Amino acid sequence: MEEALRAAERRLREAGVPSPRVDAELLAAHLLGVSRGRLRALALTGADIPEGFHALIDERARRVPLQHLTGTASFRRLDLSVGPGVFIPRPETETVAQLVIDLATGMVGPKIVDLGTGSGAIAAAIADEVPGAEVYAVELSDLALAWAAANLAPFGVRLIQADLATALPEHNGSFDIVVSNPPYIPAEAVPNEPEVAEHDPQMALYGGGADGLQLPRAAAASAARLLRPGGSFVMEHAEVQAPWVAAFLVQAGVWSSVTTHQDLGGRDRATSAVLRDDEASTGSTATTGQASQ
Known part of the structure; x- marks a missing residue:
């Protein structure tokens, strides 16, 4: 051997x-x-x-991805089923899930939605680590939806097939936390790794537009619609996009406490914000924070 x-x-x-x-x-x-x-x-x-x-x-x-050959991908405490047609969850996304878990800790029955769930990694981790949470997951792709269904079934997550830009209108203003890891690669930026470029679905990679921020903007707009006042939004993005994400959240005028968070590699990996109350008048400046280690 x-x-x-x-x-x-x-x-x-x-x-x-x-x-x-x-x-x-x-x-x-x-x-x-x-x-x-x-x-x-x-x-x-x-x-x-x-x-x-x-x-x-x-x-x-x-260069077929290792996870496609074994059929599984590790994510926090979980082994998820993955394969062709679904984005393979990355280690850096574990810090995004941690941000949500930290926010939900201490809440009684928090209502949380993962927009663009893919394999269901973030939603499954939240349901696994936040007892009593009411977790929803939204995914548009037929293929990804099938993988997510298998991964989320043991956790009682409510999986909905819908566009993240228009999903769950009947739940407007009711969520405590909205999280999203939307596609965010710019249109002309072809990934270097063959495992990504040739095997991850393009639908899960490219965010739309020259800057890749069309879908991240849509996720932020949906978060503003879905959250209750004072609710939190957490979104993953590329390191170089952090200033742009912070800027469009501040410019939207509905967010406070806009904060950039780093992953374990020290890269600006996610941005969080709080939906302002109607009476809120301060706290809309962007800051830089450190993801939970």
């Missing part, structure tokens, strides 16, 4: 896979149904490499 793992590592490194040894071990562990730690122990004992391993390495060398 060790010799096969080393050969697979070399093959994946030559193909440009960022973590060749880790991926080789994870694929072997997946086939055997064991943890990566257990796989290493088996390799030391001279166990045989599992059947189908070389075929999976070939696929990974063609």
Whole structure:
């Protein structure tokens, strides 16, 4: 097994896979149904490499995402089902979920909606970690909706197929927190990683317009419509978009406490804001904060 793992590592490194040894071990562990730690122990004992391993390495060398080959993606405390047609949740989005969880902590039965839920990662994490929360998730794509349905079913999240720009009008003014990780890549910015460019659905990548901010603006407008006064909005975006997101939220005139938050890598990953009361007259300036670690 060790010799096969080393050969697979070399093959994946030559193909440009960022973590060749880790991926080789994870694929072997997946086939055997064991943890990566257990796989290493088996390799030391001279166990045989599992059947189908070389075929999976070939696929990974063609830059098929690891998560598509294993069928799962880890997100906070969860293992989510993923595959073709749905955006693979990223580690940096875990800090966005943490922002929402922190905001909801201490609330009694908070009502929360995730706009553009994709695989359901954020909504599932909130439902998992905020007992008593009433969680909704909105997704437009047929394919992503099927993955989200599987991931959200154990948590009782209410999944709705709709456009994030117009969803849930019957719930206007009733949510405590709105969160969104909308598509935000600019139209001309093609991702460098083949796993993203060739396998993540374009519908989940490109935010519309030269700056990629058409859908983020729509998510913010929906949040202003859906939230109760004093409710909070949290949105993920690209690092370079942070000043622009803060600016259009401040310019909207309905938000206070507009704050930029960093992910664990120190990148400006999300912006939060509070829907102002009619009588509010201060607090609309943008600030920079630190995401919960």
